[in-house]
Amino acid sequence: MNPLPLYVAIPLGAAFLIPLLGIWWRKSGETLAPLFTLVLAIMAVLQVTRPAAVYHMGGWAPPVGIALVSDGLSTLLLIAINVVGFLCILFSLKYMQTYTGLTKYYSLFMLMVAGMNGVVVSGDLFNLYVFLEVASIASYALVAFGVGAEELEAGFKYLILGSVASVMLLFGIGTVYAVTGSLNMADVAREIAMRFGGEMNPALLLAGAFFLMGFGLKAALVPFHAWLPDAHPSAPAPISAMLSGVVIKSLGIYAICRIFFNVYGIATGSAGSIIFANAMVTFALLSIIVGGLLAIGQWDYKRLLAYSSIGQIGYVMLGIGVGARVLATGGQLSVAGLAILGGLFHMFNHVAFKSLLFLSSGAIQHATGTRDMKQLGGLREKMPITSFTTNMAALSIAGVPPFSGFWSKLVILIATIKAGYTGIAIVAIIFAFVTLVYYIKVQREILYGTVSKLVEKAREVPALMYVPLIILAIACVGLGLLYPVVGPRVLEPARDALMNSAEYIQLVLG
């Protein structure tokens, strides 16, 4: 049996089973959530061995029915979401013990996973929107889970900005429906390719602008990033790791890629495609610059990580945007492929090291009770495992060879230079050094230096908390060194799925 609906059905069922059993059984969340997420993680990793497939919900074939589609890009995201989800749940078991209402926490967590899985397997524009709302609403509630004034403010800000994005998306989807008369992504793509031949009419351009804004806000691209520096630090650490590790990617980057590459289609010489590619590159550069510069000045560890996420998402978008621009201006296919591969590779790496950094920030906060970098220092002696994994992630994200972040940034830069955008590449290189600067600051202020008063009492976190850190640290090294194993199985199918929109249409509509 095709397992695609299970990616939504299992977490959705768990999300309602946990609070139902939780009325009589206090530990329902702690017991069931790791089980269900483990099953999902194993399923997602095994998804690599399956060929691209389409599932017809209720037996109705597209374009009438809702289709679930798994191709290379969906598989990449499914692995990221479900593996990180499982590790974050493991981390939560100990970390969340100080909170109340845990059944609600695990329920919302599973709901968020269900929504994200739904977004990446959906082959229908409106269905994608519904799952995006499911994931977003669960994440609004999870950001405010601490119910302090700061958390509530951050959650409310995220709610308002997220709702604005959702309205934009709904308007965009409505416009696309009005123009093409279909909501199935492959059918819309075929209609656009047939009727407009790459040249878009003003309504589609407007809808594209709405999509770029709406999904850009979910991805926290500058100038739509205002919610992220508040929301990520306020959430409990496992939720920060989920938000930064997978939510901004599955709701933002994935959706942008899917819409602009597979649905709109990047057509050579099309004015519309060039406009969108230019917008992507511009937002990417802005994110790299603003995220990098603002991160340097932060003294709140999690806030620094949040700004760093904005900068790194900029790199991901830069690779994808340059790829789109090369395709649209009729450049070499191999260069476009390299740029997109670099973007996807950096996204996949960012899943590993940013969730690791946020989880380790949670471990540090758990042990010392603070995330103010001025009050930390010398943690290396008191918390060796957490410090070691933090170090690995910091080196990886700063782009030090041979860690994974180095390779993905290198691929993006090579592709950018090959495409002829030397100026952009130079800016990206300079800000790669800025990344290094603020992670050296993290190392100096938190891991090394004199042991501060708060750190003296700190003890290494329990095994349930450091095991996820170690697994992610191994991923940080492994994704770079084992590229020959990971690349052809996971990343290259994802790139091919983006480069070949005709294949996507063929896959869904048959």
Place this chain on the structure above:
Amino acid sequence: MKGMTLIVKTITDFVVGFIVVFGAYIVLYGHLTPGGGFAGGVIIACAFILLMLAHGKDVAYSKLSEKAAHVLDSAGALAFLLIGWFGVTAGFFFMNTFGRGEAFRLLSSGMILPLNIAIAFKVGSSLFLVFSALAVFRRRSFRAMIEDELA
């Protein structure tokens, strides 16, 4: 005296039953006439919310306790998912496998009716819970929460 005036209470007692029956009708005939699980669920929830407004929360909870509402809330959603699973027996998730019956009869359209009922439980109890949560939190003003936080 808790709740609103005697006039409101008396009228509420008169109409609550009718509201529930009307809501149930909207749910059960959702596949034949305008309406459905969501709309019917909202109407049923309105009956309980009206009780809470007129008589205070104790009377409303005596009819539908918070715990029961939580159970119905999750059970409704699970029932919906379970009905979707039945479709797998015929090949696809949410495939309409139940007997379709005769058109324009109550038991026609296969799984639409059970799905409507599941939705009605989910939506009705959720709305009731949302309202009761708002009623509880109303007593503590936002200003008081901020002052607590600053202190």
